[in-house]
Amino acid sequence: MSSPSRPVVILGAGVNGAALARELLLNGVPVVIVEANDICFGATAYSSRLIHGGLRYLEFGDLALVRESLAERSRLLRLAPQFVHPLRLHIPVAGRLGGWWGSASRMLGGVGGVQAGRGMWLVRTGLQLYDYYARDPQLPRHSILRVGQPGAPVVDAARYQWLCAYSDAQMRLPERFVQALLADARALAAAAGVEFRLVNYHRARLTGSRIEIFPTSAGDSVGEAAPFETIEPCTVVNATGAWVDLTLQELKVATAKLMAGTKGTHFITFHAGLRQALAGQSIYVEADDGRPMFVLPFGPAVLVGTTDIPHTGRPELALASDEELDYLVNGVNHVFPQVKLARTDLELHYCGVRPLPASTAATPAAVSRRHKLVEHVGAAVPLYSMVGGKLTTCRQLAEETTGTLLARLDLPRRADSQNRVVPGGQDYPQGEENLLNAQSQLAGEFGLSEQQVAAAWPLFGTRLKQVLAESSDPRGNNLDNTQLPVALARWIIEHEWVRTLDDLVERRLMLLYHRPLTAIGLRQLAELLHGAGMLAKDQIDVQIAATTERLRTHFGKSVL
């Protein structure tokens, strides 16, 4: 069956752009992704990292969204087990009654007001409904625990009587999930012999039916610069998340305002007392202002979020404020007063802008998390914008968008990703014991320590074996443990569209979340970029200084 000769150009390489590229290539459609910054530069890297049905959407009566999200949650647990893990969350509640009026009012479309606290009966009803919609044998159903019960999170017994426990899932490293989607897209393109390219640190200008691509460094006056390349696309999809309106302005497409993003801040702490209080589990609690707050395990650390504040500036300029961080720290101490968390206990923070649709909802929390595809009628080339959505539903949005594009291009659907394993999830070991055995076997095969294999595993899943084989000495000598980090970084530089030191630290090796991050480590990585011809010798110190400064200002993270 023939493929279209002209590519779909996707603007934006967040989770939605990447999932769409993969879905189109599954159908033999050529793709060029143009990303103005780096892959996962936006909301995808700054979310709460939950793969969830959205328990609170039940209260807003959005049952279809809950059902769809729960179906995608089940699918991701099955198809991407290297990135998506079950999570047991606990809702602390004070009394049996309370919250009915606000919830009923919200469900019927009212504002509902700020909740003084939902009672156990109301929460249990919501969880029964959640379990009913999920019907997922992979996860345990909800249960009600008494505060103080052994093994449960140790919350304030003077304030709460029960913990309502339920199941959801967590994707700790969406940045690595997106790399796996892109690796799949690349493999599909190679197998079908169709075009797939990703051009990062570039942006596009629409000239008639052509797309001209410029390096981002050309500045605002791209009109003056010579285009890096010109493409005749069959369709353009604007998948730039919270930037959707700004991108349309750049493309000179007149449209009503589509987006009304809100910023959300998180922090990460290694506080031992908080980890102990969590007992390896998670808390979902309503803060005093009615906003939901999550306290989640994050490897050896704890992730806490989030806020929900209208943001009108450029998304890349959204930063965590002191007020937001104080609010989150106070929220933790409210639930776990014994922990006495302080601002000095925070390892880092991050802030992202939700790509929410423009809405007349009374509060940011009430804005729908549904997605939609908007067609810009009258453009010289078919042009669509992806609006809204969640990490959880990226595959579904990609499938729907592909359906629309195939119909527009008069092409049949050949395949979809409903049962397609995400690279690194193939032959995945079931259960903790089998996982440890697989890692131990891999360590033996490549002469590495089990700890080093375990540290690299979350980046690749079962793909790690192939990566290690490709990173090994061509003469057949195994890597030793000291060479492994360098070899992996080198492999990533060669295969994952890396351009800068920030890309490596924040979105490939995920060192941002490690403790400690050292100046020596940054220099080693900069030297590798230099060795790969990506960084001039005289730019090494400049880039290390810029990365150190960005880590400080954007993430509150110190380099030792």
Ligand SMILES: Cc1cc2nc3c(=O)[nH]c(=O)nc-3n(C[C@H](O)[C@H](O)[C@H](O)COP(=O)(O)OP(=O)(O)OC[C@H]3O[C@@H](n4cnc5c(N)ncnc54)[C@H](O)[C@@H]3O)c2cc1C
């Ligand atoms: C605080 C917060 C918490 C969240 N929590 C969750 C959660 O727990 N679970 C969940 O499912 N979802 C969650 N979400 C939502 C989810 O993160 C987003 O819906 C999703 O990541 C959006 O992906 P995207 O690809 O559309 O956008 P982004 O990830 O923002 O990607 C857009 C990309 O477009 C690029 N770009 C910008 N302008 C241009 C241009 N002109 N040309 C080319 N490229 C451009 C950007 O650099 C960026 O890489 C949360 C979001 C936030 C902010």
